[in-house]
Amino acid sequence: MTDTALLVIDMQNDFCPGGALAVAGGDEIVQGINALMAEHENVIFTQDWHPAGHLSFASSHDGKAPFEMTEMPYGPQVLWPDHCIQGSHGGQFHTELEQDRAQMILRKGFRREIDSYSAFFENDHETPTGLDGYLQTRGISRLLMVGLATDFCVAYSALDGARLGYDVTVDTALCRAIDLDGSLAAMTAKMKDAGVTLI
Ligand code: VGL
Numbered sequence: 001m002t003d004t005a006l007l008v009i010d011m012q013n014d015f016c017p018g019g020a021l022a023v024a025g026g027d028e029i030v031q032g033i034n035a036l037m038a039e040h041e042n043v044i045f046t047q048d049w050h051p052a053g054h055l056s057f058a059s060s061h062d063g064k065a066p067f068e069m070t071e072m073p074y075g076p077q078v079l080w081p082d083h084c085i086q087g088s089h090g091g092q093f094h095t096e097l098e099q100d101r102a103q104m105i106l107r108k109g110f111r112r113e114i115d116s117y118s119a120f121f122e123n124d125h126e127t128p129t130g131l132d133g134y135l136q137t138r139g140i141s142r143l144l145m146v147g148l149a150t151d152f153c154v155a156y157s158a159l160d161g162a163r164l165g166y167d168v169t170v171d172t173a174l175c176r177a178i179d180l181d182g183s184l185a186a187m188t189a190k191m192k193d194a195g196v197t198l199i
């Protein structure tokens with residue numbers, strides 16, 4: 001039994017080319033992730049999973065355009081194009097991703113009022129997703145993270161994981177970034193400062 005899990009983050013159609021919030025090269029990492037999954041006993045997926053009218057969508061705010069900022073009760077929030085709507089094609093995993101390997105699929109962002117980048121906490125940084133309890137009861141203390149997007153869901157998950165005491169590695173070759181206003185450099189620096197290993 002190994003104490004390591006591979007966390008495959010938000011490998012969904014909407015984050016791949018042709019999707020609503022396409023990350024450049026998002027589809028290029030699918031085969032590499034499939035190969036990495038074959039080497040790991042424990043595999044967990046996350047799935048961004050928003051109700052229509054989610055408050056992280058620019059379309060839910062009068063006069064706001066995608067990629068502008070707004071203030072939420074929990075702090076600043078980027079406004080996104082509508083994406084990963086529950087039950088939609090965009091919310092499904094990339095068709096070539098080997099989904100059968102996932103032992104758990106953790107959905108997040110399902111509350112209309114609050115976004116959730118991290119696999120551990122919603123964007124208020126205090127509402128738990130339950131992943132910490134799941135990992136602890138399974139005796140998992142090391143996490144290898146891959147997926148989309150490097151500077152949002154991957155980075156937030158890595159930072160929270162490190163803060164919770166996990167040994168976190170991010171395989172940057174199997175991630176792709178949105179890179180909004182320098183967010184990739186900023187989040188990379190934060191991950192390094194937090195003791196996350198970047199390979
Ligand atoms: C993500 C923006 C909005 C991500 C999810 O998976 O990085 N980014 N929702």
Ligand code: ZN
Pocket residue numbers: 048049050056083084109
């Ligand atoms: Zn989202």
